[in-house]
Amino acid sequence: MAAQQVRARFTELYGTGPQGVWSAPGRVNLIGEHTDYNDGFVMPFALPHTAVAAVARRDDGVLRLHSEDVEGGVVELALDGLAPGTDRDWTAYPAGVVWALREAGHAVTGADVHLASTVPAGAGLSSSAALEVVVALALNDLYDLGLQRWQLARLCQRAENVYVGAPTGIMDQTASACCEEGHALFLDTRDLSQRQIPFDLAAEGMRLLVVDTRVKHAHNEGEYGKRRSGCEQGAALLGVDALRDVPFDDLDAALARLRTEARDAPDAEDVVRLVRHVVTEDHRVERVVSLLESGDTRAIGPVLTEGHASLRDDFRVSCPELDLVVDTALAAGALGARMTGGGFGGSAIVLAEASDVDTVGKAVEEAFAGAGFTAPRVFEAVPAAGAHRLA
Secondary structure (H helix, E strand, C coil), X not given: CHHHHHHHHHHHHHCCCCCEEEEEEEEEEEECCCCHHHCCEEEEEEEEEEEEEEEEECCCCEEEEEECCCCCCCEEEEHHHCCCCCCCCCCHHHHHHHHHHHHCCCCCCXXXXXXXXXXXXXXXXXXXXXXXXXXXXXXXXXXXXXXXXXHHHHHHHHHHHHHHCCCCCCHHHHHHHHCCCCEEEEEECCCCCEEEEECCCHHHCEEEEEEECCCCCCHHHCHHHHHHHHHHHHHHHHCCCCHHHCCHHHHHHHHHHHHHHCCCCCCHHHHHHHHHHHHHHHHHHHHHHHHHHCCCHHHHHHHHHHHHHHHHHHHCXXXXXXXXXXXXXXXXXXXXXXXXXXXXXXXXXXXXXXXXXXHHHHHHHHHHHHHCCCCCEEEECCCECCCEECC
């Protein structure tokens, strides 16, 4: 149905039919937050919520873009005029992909694009990565570029880092491009090696809820960048290429050394906290993988909750709404809960027994109402397929 609707709207906008329709999902990160730009481990899975694009080639150096989700008409851009920092609108994401492809030497000569997305924007569910990946996949097919999924993810990350100006890691784009239905993706962000881990909670009598707090975040507004810089500072002080290289078993010694090396710096303790989060979070990812592979799925709940405490207290990217979700869900009987995504708003995930889902969801909604917060959006997350062609 989505493919038919997007195809029909494309024809209405551009006067001719598209050459195809593609889909790319948003994602939930089960565990592994702010580790991807530290060469660490992450474990996302794809959502059923997707960005869908109808696309046709052009050969005149023109890119035309339209979104069903944004007010306004078709935006027309000259490919030769695409440059980082020139676009602060939603169009920067698809235009950035075209720029990145051309910068990499791929002969993309233009396109007509119509987009529609069901991935909630600003909810920490990678709506921007879904837009990037769906356009990249479409152009890869239409121009016979022959790029692998991990290569598309790299180009989309470059588009977001350089063209858009958001210093994000590789996880979001890789999840959108590479996840498989019914699995979580165990990804080593250093070498991009992947392992698909079966993740079928329903078969074990559990559910994973996503609670969109409706508090919007923006990665390129400074706080994300400050934490990334702090992580890089910590790695430099410890003499490692990335915080991934700090062994968990040596963490206490590493933190003591940091306090000595940075004792005169005003932000010394901030760097210590950032390093502690990243090293312990990588360890949490490995613990979750081990538990899932051994069949002890319920035991991942406390690990998720530990991750939230670390993000709240060490990385300091939570907010009152996210903390309220976690605290309320746990009090209502959830097995575990944590914020997911970059933070400063967005969404939390809640692992619960299937029999407790309604109770937990109602408790969170009532807690938000009692606190005077905007009502959250609560839905079940089921691992879905990664990017693919629909028609």
